[in-house]
Amino acid sequence: MLIESEFTFDFPPEVVYEGLLDPDVLASALPGTDRLELVGEDRYEGEMEASVGPVTAARFSVVVELKEKVRPESFDMHVDGKGKAGFVNGIARVAFEETDGGTVMKYRADLQVGGRVASVGQRLLESVGKMMSKQGLEAVNRSIMERQAPTAAVAGSTDLEVSSPSWPPATRKERLRLFLVVAILLALVMVLLL
Template identity: 50%
Template structure:
């Protein structure tokens, strides 16, 4: 499954980069996230709970690794999640470019989904992926706006 698009954040590129490295912010931005911890250099592990269509919500272990980081411009994200109902594996590229409206993020993910959750059908999975992506971007926007309003744009790494 391919998930790609772009989104413009109303803030400086370095601040957006810092948000995308902060496990507390990432946990807020990941729908269904129960916890997310930094366990190594660019490695995050946690638990998420997501249901898709007739497949009821279940907990999934999650590992996200950020590779090929070029601060504050780009990185590759490797994702591996698994639970009783299936798995998701794949990679995504994220590019941050300065733009007139702030910072434009361009992303492209190629994910493989297997197990019972894959049985709900590609169309439903595509719709859910788009919805979860939009929810995550909205959560990142809210966190960015809160930090800019508080004058703490530098954020934690």
């Protein structure tokens, strides 16, 4: 299954690339992610919970590996998610392009989805996934905006807790955590987009 879509951020690629990797931003934008661990270089393991139509509160363990990283232009994400409700695996290519002071993020995922998520969730996956991924990426965009102008209140972002005043993230550890959360976001997006 091939999924192609794009999303436009209001910030240049360097900011988006780093911003996408901020765990505090992404955790709040991502429903259902409750455990993320860095288990090796560019390899993360996490758990998430998702509901798609009749498949409710399905838990997935997800392994994500980032490869072919070209900062701030692109990365490949290898996803292997498994749960009682099925599985998702495949590769997503994510690319960032500058446009009028903003960034177009294009993603193209070649995925295999199986089990109950595929067999009974199919009809709802696309609409639910599109809505949730759009909301998630919009929340990321707003969060970056808050980080860029920490004193300016941003409408509609009151549910996002801003815990770190420093931007961009200073330490390597923080940056790794950011990668991890981006990976999980995209994995969820892919699961939901199907």
